Amino acid sequence: MAPRKTASTSSRKTTAKPARNETIGSNSLTFTKEEELHAYREMLMIRRFEEKAGQLYGMGVIGGFCHLYIGQEAVVVGMQMAQKDGDQVITSYRDHGHMIALGMSARGVMAELTGRRGGLSKGKGGSMHMFSKEKGFYGGHGIVGGQVSLGTGLAFANKYRGNDQVSVTYFGDGAANQGQVYESFNMAALWKLPVVYIIENNRYAMGTSTVRSTAQSNFSKRGEGFGIPGVQVDGMDVRAVKAAAEEAIAHCRAGKGPYILEMLTYRYRGHSMSDPAKYRSKDEVQKMRSEHDPLEQVKARLLEQGWASEDDLKQIDKDVRDIVADSAEFAQNDAEPDVSELYTDILL
Amino acid sequence: MPVDILMPALSPTMEEGTLSKWIKNEGDAVKSGDVIAEIETDKATMEVEAVDEGVIGKIVIPAGSEGVKVNSVIAVLLQDGESADAISAPKAAPAANADTPAATTSGDAGGKARESSDEPTSVASEKVPAAPKTEVAADPDIPAGTEMVSMTVREALRDAMAEEMRRDGDVFIMGEEVAEYQGAYKITQGLLQEFGDKRVIDTPITEHGFTGIGVGAAMAGLKPIVEFMTFNFAMQAIDQIVNSAAKTLYMSGGQMGAPIVFRGPSGAAARVGAQHSQCYAAWYSHIPGLKVVMPYTAADAKGLLKAAIRDPNPVIFLENEILYGHSFEVPKLDDFVLPIGKARIHRPGKDATLVSFGIGMTYAVKAVAELEKQGIDVELIDLRTIRPMDLPTVIESVKKTGRLVTVEEGFPQSSVGDFIANRVHREAFDYLDAPVVTIAGKDVPMPYAANLEKLALPNVGEVVEAVKAVCYK
Ligand SMILES: Cc1ncc(C[n+]2csc(CCOP(=O)(O)OP(=O)(O)O)c2C)c(N)n1
Numbered sequence: 001m002a003p004r005k006t007a008s009t010s011s012r013k014t015t016a017k018p019a020r021n022e023t024i025g026s027n028s029l030t031f032t033k034e035e036e037l038h039a040y041r042e043m044l045m046i047r048r049f050e051e052k053a054g055q056l057y058g059m060g061v062i063g064g065f066c067h068l069y070i071g072q073e074a075v076v077v078g079m080q081m082a083q084k085d086g087d088q089v090i091t092s093y094r095d096h097g098h099m100i101a102l103g104m105s106a107r108g109v110m111a112e113l114t115g116r117r118g119g120l121s122k123g124k125g126g127s128m129h130m131f132s133k134e135k136g137f138y139g140g141h142g143i144v145g146g147q148v149s150l151g152t153g154l155a156f157a158n159k160y161r162g163n164d165q166v167s168v169t170y171f172g173d174g175a176a177n178q179g180q181v182y183e184s185f186n187m188a189a190l191w192k193l194p195v196v197y198i199i200e201n202n203r204y205a206m207g208t209s210t211v212r213s214t215a216q217s218n219f220s221k222r223g224e225g226f227g228i229p230g231v232q233v234d235g236m237d238v239r240a241v242k243a244a245a246e247e248a249i250a251h252c253r254a255g256k257g258p259y260i261l262e263m264l265t266y267r268y269r270g271h272s273m274s275d276p277a278k279y280r281s282k283d284e285v286q287k288m289r290s291e292h293d294p295l296e297q298v299k300a301r302l303l304e305q306g307w308a309s310e311d312d313l314k315q316i317d318k319d320v321r322d323i324v325a326d327s328a329e330f331a332q333n334d335a336e337p338d339v340s341e342l343y344t345d346i347l348l
Numbered sequence: 349m350p351v352d353i354l355m356p357a358l359s360p361t362m363e364e365g366t367l368s369k370w371i372k373n374e375g376d377a378v379k380s381g382d383v384i385a386e387i388e389t390d391k392a393t394m395e396v397e398a399v400d401e402g403v404i405g406k407i408v409i410p411a412g413s414e415g416v417k418v419n420s421v422i423a424v425l426l427q428d429g430e431s432a433d434a435i436s437a438p439k440a441a442p443a444a445n446a447d448t449p450a451a452t453t454s455g456d457a458g459g460k461a462r463e464s465s466d467e468p469t470s471v472a473s474e475k476v477p478a479a480p481k482t483e484v485a486a487d488p489d490i491p492a493g494t495e496m497v498s499m500t501v502r503e504a505l506r507d508a509m510a511e512e513m514r515r516d517g518d519v520f521i522m523g524e525e526v527a528e529y530q531g532a533y534k535i536t537q538g539l540l541q542e543f544g545d546k547r548v549i550d551t552p553i554t555e556h557g558f559t560g561i562g563v564g565a566a567m568a569g570l571k572p573i574v575e576f577m578t579f580n581f582a583m584q585a586i587d588q589i590v591n592s593a594a595k596t597l598y599m600s601g602g603q604m605g606a607p608i609v610f611r612g613p614s615g616a617a618a619r620v621g622a623q624h625s626q627c628y629a630a631w632y633s634h635i636p637g638l639k640v641v642m643p644y645t646a647a648d649a650k651g652l653l654k655a656a657i658r659d660p661n662p663v664i665f666l667e668n669e670i671l672y673g674h675s676f677e678v679p680k681l682d683d684f685v686l687p688i689g690k691a692r693i694h695r696p697g698k699d700a701t702l703v704s705f706g707i708g709m710t711y712a713v714k715a716v717a718e719l720e721k722q723g724i725d726v727e728l729i730d731l732r733t734i735r736p737m738d739l740p741t742v743i744e745s746v747k748k749t750g751r752l753v754t755v756e757e758g759f760p761q762s763s764v765g766d767f768i769a770n771r772v773h774r775e776a777f778d779y780l781d782a783p784v785v786t787i788a789g790k791d792v793p794m795p796y797a798a799n800l801e802k803l804a805l806p807n808v809g810e811v812v813e814a815v816k817a818v819c820y821k
């Protein structure tokens with residue numbers, strides 16, 4: 001078995017590396033000041049939001065399952081920076097970060113987590129099942145792999161309508177082993193559907209590491225048999241993510257069919273709030289946190305470039321914390337759905 | 349002997365067609381495989397190939413004939429050395445249509461209209477044999493003085509699997525997180541340590557694939573236990589369960605079946621939303637070729653899981669996440685096996701019969717206690733097995749009480765309770781003093797919000813009210 005690229009400094013890709021002899025283009029890995037500040041704020045927003053969600057879960061205010069995105073922020077923020085309005089996004093149950101990055105209100109997301117009427121699904125969906133037609137967010141899906149075919153269907157609709165929108169379809173390394181993923185790959189390639197498949201390889205599917213679950217752990221190659229180009233991307237570096245995203249999205253918009261981006265990333269927390277995460281060492285987590293943290297990387301650059309002072313960053317943190325605190329406040333005080341909602345939204 | 353060439357059926361539903369064109373003429377020699385004619389069905393134009401060698405001695409149905417019945421003689425083939433004189437008059441029965449003038453030609457076969465083909469098949473239906481009745485043994489006697497130990501359903505399930513794995517080397521377990529993680533709900537705790545990774549197997553998240561692998565291994569004679577992290581995810585694999593596991597014995601004429609257990613939690617846990625909260629009792633109970641078990645107590649969980657593993661058939665074993673932590677008394681016996689297909693009278697009573705199973709029993713038990721306070725003496729039956737269902741026990745009870753209420757968490761339409769109500773109406777109608785009431789989850793996807801989730805599930809109050817209603821109290 002070929003050793004899997006681990007996230008150690010030496011082997012981790014810093015640039016999106018092309019597969020199948022395609023060149024990644026000249027997308028710059030450097031960010032402007034505005035881009036760095038934007039990425040920092042967005043990622044910080046997700047992190048603080050998730051920390052708060054974890055806290056509320058611990059208090060029993062959020063129930064059921066709650067899967068946090070902490071550690072993976074650069075993936076969704078970098079992708080979002082390359083998308084344009086009208087592109088659709090779909091993902092799994094680990095969906096809070098995607099919604100925040102799409103600009104959905106922190107109040108709406110948090111109130112869904114607490115099951116209140118102000119939540120994005122009126123409190124009826126919960127953490128794993130949230131949607132926003134307005135933002136082109138097609139969920140929040142609890143069944144591992146299910147969203148991959150759905151995301152391919154979103155791309156089908158784009159092609160059918162002849163618009164230039166792209167379906168941005170996220171799934172995990174564990175989901176990448178589901179059969180319907182490959183059925184979808186085949187049709188997406190056959191029909192040249194505009195879909196970017198983003199495999200968020202955070203190395204674990206619950207307690208199962210990729211080495212224990214797959215004979216081919218280079219997920220960027222999973223489309224080779226169908227002729228789908230794929231690259232591995234340092235998913236902890238928001239600049240690398242954005243560069244790869246631009247390349248992939250341009251490929252789709254040009255009518256060349258699907259594209260796979262394998263994001264090498266890491267989740268700091270357990271699979272869900274109820275996972276003790278005994279399957280990996282504390283050192284492994286600590287190493288990722290201290291050496292590869294997506295926020296710290298941006299922060300260091302901002303300071304180094306003199307684009308922000310410690311005080312500026314503190315101010316950003318304060319602004320973000322205020323928004324998150326407000327959302328938590330709202331989500332705890334908002335009323336539960338009216339009981340009449342029990343029988344609504346089942347059929348039109 | 350001249351050979352009759354018959355109008356072929358070119359699809360399973362074809363009864364007649366149009367003979368649109370003859371490719372060969374009278375006197376032509378044909379070899380098997382030669383295209384001799386074209387026929388049109390309502391779906392397509394198809395070619396008719398010769399099956400035998402010879403010379404076309406006579407074309408019975410001319411080109412252009414419509415409504416030519418399947419199996420009617422369309423031509424006669426002469427074998428080596430035969431002459432056309434050898435052709436006797438074709439049998440009259442199957443006939444060509446006379447709708448078009450061109451069709452009324454030579455032979456006695458012409459002229460018969462096609463009216464009969466549109467008629468429904470005979471009303472006098474063949475007698476369908478009655479489904480056989482199977483006798484299910486009663487629970488084994490528990491010897492007097494047997495020590496009872498309190499254990500959780502979780503432990504009982506684990507012990508059942510461990511005991512059966514010790515007993516039979518062909519039993520193995522596979523599923524997501526069953527080995528190193530010790531089970532997503534810790535049902536397989538310690539099994540990897542005792543039995544090793546050959547027999548306790550972590551799979552990728554590929555339900556359809558590993559279920560098929562399990563069924564294939566069972567067809568080859570192994571005895572897999574397939575754990576679904578929850579039965580919601582078995583929907584990815586339901587084709588292999590229903591089309592492969594359940595039907596192979598029948599389709600192979602009894603040659604091979606699939607001795608396999610599919611187990612895992614089914615039904616709502618708490619606040620996990622619509623995609624993770626379905627009860628599958630009614631779903632699988634629909635399928636001939638499956639057994640469906642859904643225990644409530646730890647003792648039943650243990651005794652029935654052991655039976656399921658030994659059973660030569662595919663068994664769906666529906667557990668419940670909330671019940672995993674509940675403790676019950678379990679007899680301490682070396683080999684405690686219970687019969688699949690036998691209900692258990694949880695509490696005898698005389699005023700009304702209450703039937704439930706699995707987590708539904710938690711509502712039933714509380715309701716019975718409340719009703720006792722109100723002076724209503726309820727007989728509570730725990731079905732334990734949904735398929736084959738122990739209806740005789742239910743019907744006996746209804747004959748005694750004259751009243752029946754059922755409780756389950758699944759959706760109301762085509763529910764297990766609906767099936768019971770139907771059977772009781774058919775078999776014990778005269779004994780009923782009130783219409784049967786079935787209580788189920790509400791007819792909605794499971795909402796996430798705490799208040800709505802509570803409303804969506806059955807509740808004890810509903811059960812109490814229903815029993816009072818059938819007792820007219
Ligand atoms: C079909 C299906 N099988 C199993 C599960 C239970 N489950 C939920 S998340 C998960 C792990 C998925 O891992 P991965 O795809 O790597 O995504 P990550 O959680 O790492 O983001 C499992 C097994 C499920 N929800 N759906």
Ligand SMILES: [Mg+2]
Pocket residue numbers: 172173174200201202203204205206
């Ligand atoms: Mg993962």
